[in-house]
Amino acid sequence: MPVVTSAAVVSGPDSPFRLTTVHLDHLRPGEVLVRMRAAGMCHTDLSVRSGVIPFPLPGILGHEGAGEVVATGGHVTRVRPGERVLLTFTSCGRCAACRSGHPAYCAQHLTANLLGGARADGSPTVRDAAGRPLHAHFFGQSSFAEMAIADERSVIPLPPDTSDDELITLAPLGCGFQTGAGAVLNVLRPRPGASLVVAGAGAVGLAAVMAAASTAAERIIVVDRVPSRLDLARSLGATETVHATGQDLRQDLLDRTGGAGVDLAIETTGNVAVLEGLIGALAVRGTCAVIGAPHAGSTAAFDVNALLPGRRIVGVTLGDSEPESFVPHLIALHRAGRFPLDRLIRRYPFADIETAARDAASGETIKPVLVFGA
Structure with missing residues (x-):
């Protein structure tokens, strides 16, 4: 029956x-x-x-x-x-x-x-x-x-x-936690000393922060409009936070990196203006992972010639994960206190x-x- x-x-x-x-x-x-x-x-x-x-x-x-x-x-x-x-x-x-x-x-x-x-x-x-x-x-x-x-x-x-x-x-x-963590661990794979910026301190973005904190990344910068979420991001491993209040995100990130730009970026908000700022702030050979989905048909503007020195934009779905092996890895990190999703x-x-x-x-x-x- x-x-x-x-x-x-x-x-x-x-x-x-x-x-x-x-x-x-x-x-x-x-x-x-x-x-x-x-x-x-x-x-x-x-x-x-x-x-x-x-x-x-x-x-x-x-x-x-x-x-x-x-x-x-x-x-x-x-x-x-x-x-x-x-x-x-x-x-x-x-x-x-x-x-x-x-x-x-x-x-x-x-x-x-x-x-x-x-x-x-x-x-x-x-x-x-x-x-x-x-x-x-x-x-x-x-x-x-x-x-x-x-x-x-x-x-x-x-x-x-x-x-x-x-x-x-x-x-x-x-879904969400696997997506953010996978963007870091499966796609971007920060090298020792790398700088990483995460735009959006929701579930996906904070999962990316927790995953990044388990890597050799040196700087983890989180951008959001909600101060309490920025505080939480710091407690989860962010080294710096940016309170987004309408300022020029691209310039802010360039200033923070002495004009060199960030090595890695993750966009989780679905805000096209934020995405454009992240792309514009990439260092030479930097990569921006796009996770946030804006309305269908949305387009972003960027300097094509600026991509030629090895800068990359990559779309990411579900963290490019093989769940049967990746989810047990996240569970192990959680049990070790290194992926405290209960928070x-x-x-x-x-x-x-x-x-x-x-x-x-x-x-x-x-x-x-x-x-x-x-």
Whole structure:
């Protein structure tokens, strides 16, 4: 019999999350049924709800899940019933990017994670109480539900000694924290003595700061408009902070580096003017990683000739991570006290999902984590 569960359904753009009874489909051979214990809330979820990201609605969002495996399809080998797991993005596993260890750049990434709302063959994983299909399969999971069907490639087994409390804390690793940390550790890879600037002290930016603090980078500069977030960034490893109040970011960074510019930069805000400032402040052979997504069609202006001395601009999705190996690395850093993500999260009962969404949108909470059964 199909599983009946409760899920937070968004009926259309700018509609609230409403807890609703839904019916999950039968498991396919490569799928896993997970009882959710926690789920992080990401700005991607809010962007879908507001209509900025064109995921089809009505539907179920959530893509930073954590829970316990209830059942597996016949072809699943990664996990077994009873194991605790984190959920992350999905990928096809067959294209050139997947085969070369870059599943975040899977040829099917947009359809499989963001735009499709169903399995690859178009079949739904969830229906409403009347039997009508709901759009789900968001990042291969749709974890804003008490029970969720996840792709096997979205599932990461946790250490056997993971406690209930740690499971909740680790939930957001599936997207935002993985993205910021991966931009540093997988893409930029600071060399000894490097300078790194992070624009935006939200969940992604602060994850980048924590990751950078575990490298040989000498200067970690954080830019934000909120003084309390800058204070937090310093406590997490930033060596300098810039209170963005409309000043010329490019000139500020050049002044701080004696005109040489910064070796590495990460843009997480989606603000094109900030991106332009970072690009203009790059040192010779410097690299700017672009993570923040502005509105579709946005363009940035920069001096093309200034790129010729080895300056680079690189887009980064999900930290260019191979989750099966990278997420366990982040867990190890967390357990060693070098990636204290517990300092960035605030827990909310699943029933308070609307409050969590408001607090995330306003910036009051850096990373809301919904707790099931709370």
